Structure formats: structure tokens, C-alpha cells
Amino acid sequence: MKGRQKISCKKCRAGIQGIFDRVNLVSATGSESILKFMPRAFGEHLEQCSECREFFKTLTDFAPALVEQLDSAVHDRPPPDLAVILDRQRQPAVPQERNRAGQVIPAAIRKTVHRLFGPARRPVAALRWASMSLAGLLLVSMIGFRVYTSFRINRAIEQEVGRIIEQIYREPLLAGIETALVRSRTDISDYVEDLSRAAESFLN
Amino acid sequence: MHGRKAAAGALPNEESEDFILIRRFLRAGDSRVFRTLVERHLPSIRRLLYTLFNGQREEMEDAEQEIVLSLFQRLKDFQFRSSFRTYFYRLARNRGIDCLRKKRSQDRTVARLGLGLWNRELPGPEEQAVHREETDTLLAVFQTLPSKDRQLILMKDIDGFALNEMEDILGVPIGTVKSRLHRAREKLAKHVRGRR
Numbered sequence: 001m002k003g004r005q006k007i008s009c010k011k012c013r014a015g016i017q018g019i020f021d022r023v024n025l026v027s028a029t030g031s032e033s034i035l036k037f038m039p040r041a042f043g044e045h046l047e048q049c050s051e052c053r054e055f056f057k058t059l060t061d062f063a064p065a066l067v068e069q070l071d072s073a074v075h076d077r078p079p080p081d082l083a084v085i086l087d088r089q090r091q092p093a094v095p096q097e098r099n100r101a102g103q104v105i106p107a108a109i110r111k112t113v114h115r116l117f118g119p120a121r122r123p124v125a126a127l128r129w130a131s132m133s134l135a136g137l138l139l140v141s142m143i144g145f146r147v148y149t150s151f152r153i154n155r156a157i158e159q160e161v162g163r164i165i166e167q168i169y170r171e172p173l174l175a176g177i178e179t180a181l182v183r184s185r186t187d188i189s190d191y192v193e194d195l196s197r198a199a200e201s202f203l204n
Numbered sequence: 205m206h207g208r209k210a211a212a213g214a215l216p217n218e219e220s221e222d223f224i225l226i227r228r229f230l231r232a233g234d235s236r237v238f239r240t241l242v243e244r245h246l247p248s249i250r251r252l253l254y255t256l257f258n259g260q261r262e263e264m265e266d267a268e269q270e271i272v273l274s275l276f277q278r279l280k281d282f283q284f285r286s287s288f289r290t291y292f293y294r295l296a297r298n299r300g301i302d303c304l305r306k307k308r309s310q311d312r313t314v315a316r317l318g319l320g321l322w323n324r325e326l327p328g329p330e331e332q333a334v335h336r337e338e339t340d341t342l343l344a345v346f347q348t349l350p351s352k353d354r355q356l357i358l359m360k361d362i363d364g365f366a367l368n369e370m371e372d373i374l375g376v377p378i379g380t381v382k383s384r385l386h387r388a389r390e391k392l393a394k395h396v397r398g399r400r
Contacts, residue, residue, distance in 0.1 A: 013390075014386075017385075017386045017389060020360075020361065020389070021360070021367060021382065021385070024364040025361045025362075054393075054397065055393045058392075058393045058396045058397065059361075059389055059392070059393060062342060062346075062361075062392065062396065063361045063362060065342050066342050066343060066346055066362060067251075067362050069341055069342055069343040070251045070254060070343060070362070071247065071251070073254060073259060073343065074247075074250040074251060074253075074254050074264075075247065075250065077261075077265075079239070079242065079243050079246055080242070080265075080268050080269055080272050082235055082238065082239050082242075082272070083235075084269075085269050085272050085273050085276070119301075119302045119305045119306070121298075121301070121375070
């Protein structure tokens with residue numbers, strides 16, 4: 001940039017873009033007609049700054065040229081055959097939409113599946129992932145809590161049963177049986193001794 | 205020229221013509237009226253598809269059929285609150301992106317299975333010459349830009365949508381549309397300068 005300039009290149013380009021935002025570049029007839037919309041300071045800057053001039057000229061010239069090239073690239077074929085498309089529309093639902101029983105899957109389920117897994121733009125997809133992750137996290141934590149609680153209960157029951165069994169073994173149900181047995185054992189031996197003595201005297 | 209007419213943007217009377225055609229179609233279900241309605245906006249839709257699909261003809265034709273079918277199915281829900289041109293363009297863009305995603309996923313599957321190797325044909329010398337010639341055009345320079353930038357330039361500078369219409373089509377705030385568009389134009393100017 002040389003010479004006296006009242007506006008900067010940045011400001012000039014922003015101004016040019018602002019004009020392009022308001023006018024239709026295809027219907028505008030060349031750069032001169034667009035220059036009319038611009039304040040004099042921009043025109044003066046463009047006269048002095050070759051880079052901004054080139055920027056302005058590139059953007060004013062490209063649209064009419066591009067539209068011609070695009071149109072020649074796409075308009076060499078006939079419009080879509082509506083009869084064929086309408087025939088496709090009349091065809092029955094695709095097989096994937098039927099379940100094993102041959103019944104049509106309810107539209108609500110299909111819509112839900114489509115909403116969850118169908119193609120979507122980035123913010124929608126991000127929202128889906130976030131909500132599905134949150135739901136998954138909640139589900140996992142709920143299941144985890146349930147498993148942990150049942151594990152704790154089972155463990156408490158096992159401990160209680162063990163304690164009761166231990167107590168049973170520690171205190172036998174027929175308390176005093178051993179002494180009774182010992183006492184009865186001496187009684188029997190006395191009886192056997194008396195019996196043998198009586199038998200001996202009878203034989204003698 | 206039809207393309208030029210469409211590129212000049214939707215004038216209020218063009219919009220009302222669209223509304224008349226839609227009402228006629230909804231009343232009588234006449235497919236010729238529907239065809240007329242579609243053909244009025246077909247040039248801008250085709251330009252959009254060319255931009256989305258990088259000029260791949262088969263994909264463009266498939267997407268075009270999907271779009272027309274989708275419009276046929278949804279036209280009964282049109283509320284007459286916004287411009288039909290914006291409505292149709294938004295529908296076409298969304299369906300086009302859906303088709304593109306589907307195609308990319310199919311391509312990935314083919315690539316994963318290694319099937320692409322069998323179908324690939326190497327270009328001959330004539331094709332290479334044509335390709336070299338094609339890359340010198342402004343259209344080729346335009347196609348080197350990222351898809352989002354191309355769409356923005358196409359919508360504003362070629363098809364003449366207003367910024368508020370672009371906000372409606374793209375679903376982003378007007379300030380974002382403006383800043384992205386300005387960046388896209390800067391890139392385009394840089395690319396064009398680089399080719400000279």
C-alpha cells in the first residue's frame with residue numbers, strides 16, 4: 001500500500017464484503033455498477049491498492065463466470081422423470097421395516113429409532129450422543145447399585161446363618177447327656193458284676 | 205435463461221406463483237403442476253448437488269430423485285409461512301447431505317472389503333488431457349474449496365439468497381453465516397490468485 005490512504009486494507013475488504021452481502025453478484029453488471037454502492041473512500045483505496053483491487057475484481061467477476069460453468073455442467077440432462085419417481089413412491093414399504101412376524105413395525109418405534117440412529121447434522125448428533133451417554137451412565141449406575149445392594153444383603157444373610165450354626169455347635173441340644181451316660185455306664189458295670197457273682201454262687 | 209432467472213433470487217411475485225402452483229397441486233394432485241413447480245427451482249438445486257457431490261453424475265441423479273420424491277411426500281405439510289424456494293432448498297440440502305453420508309458409508313464398506321480395486325479404471329491419455337483442461341477452469345478452482353465454503357458462496361453469490369434466508373436454510377445465526385461467508389470469499393480470492 002503506497003500513497004495517502006484514508007482507510008486500511010482490512011476495512012476496505014470488510015466494506016467490499018458488506019456490499020457483496022447486500023447485492024446480487026450474478027445480476028450485477030460488472031464491478032463498475034457495484035462501485036456505485038460504495039463510499040468514495042473505498043473507490044480511492046481501490047485505485048491505490050492493487051491487492052484490494054484484485055480482491056474486488058476477483059469476487060465481482062467470478063460469480064457470472066461460475067454460474068455459466070456450473071449451468072453448463074449440470075443442465076445437459078433432462079429434468080427428473082416424475083413418473084419413475086412416483087412409481088417408486090407407490091412401491092410397498094421396504095422389507096427392513098417389517099419384523100419376523102410379518103407385521104409392520106409401529107411408526108412410533110421406527111421414528112424413535114430414526115431419531116436416535118438416523119443421519120443428522122453435527123449439533124443434533126452431538127446432542128444425541130450426549131443424551132444417550134447420560135442415559136447409559138444412569139442405567140449402568142442403577143444396575144450397579146442394585147447388584148451391590150443384593151450382594152450386601154446376601155453377605156449379611158450368609159454371615160447370620162454361619163453365626164447361628166456356630167452357636168448350635170457350641171451349645172449341644174441335649175445338655176448333660178455325657179454325665180448321664182457316664183453315670184449309667186457305672187450302673188451297668190455294677191449290675192454286670194452282681195450278676196456274675198450270683199451266677200458263681202449258684203454254680204458252687 | 206432459466207438458470208439466470210433462478211439465480212437472480214426469488215421475487216415476491218415468483219413466490220406467489222409458487223404458492224399458486226402448490227395450492228393447485230394440493231387441490232387436484234396434478235403431477236404436471238408438481239413438475240412445473242420442481243422445474244422452476246431445479247437449476248439452483250442442481251448447482252447445489254454439483255457442489256455437494258463434486259460433480260459425480262450418478263450420485264447427483266440419485267440424490268435429485270430422492271429430493272423430488274421427498275418433496276412430493278412432504279408438500280402437503282408446507283405451511284405457506286416461508287418462501288417455497290427456501291423450503292425446497294433446505295429440503296434439498298438436507299436430503300443431499302443424507303445421500304452423501306449414505307454414499308460415504310457404502311464407499312467405506314467397499315474400501316474395507318477391497319472391492320474398489322476391481323472397479324477402478326485408470327484414465328487414458330485423452331481423459332488425462334480433459335482433466336488437465338478442467339482443472340484450469342474457475343469451476344475447478346471453486347471445487348477445491350471445502351464443501352461448506354462452496355455451499356455458502358453458492359447460496360449467496362450464485363443463487364442470490366439473502367442472509368436471513370441462509371440463516372433459515374443452514375440453521376445457524378446470521379452473524380455466523382456472515383463471518384463464514386466472508387472467510388469463504390477470502391479463501392476463494394486466494395485460490396483464484398494462486399491459479400493465475
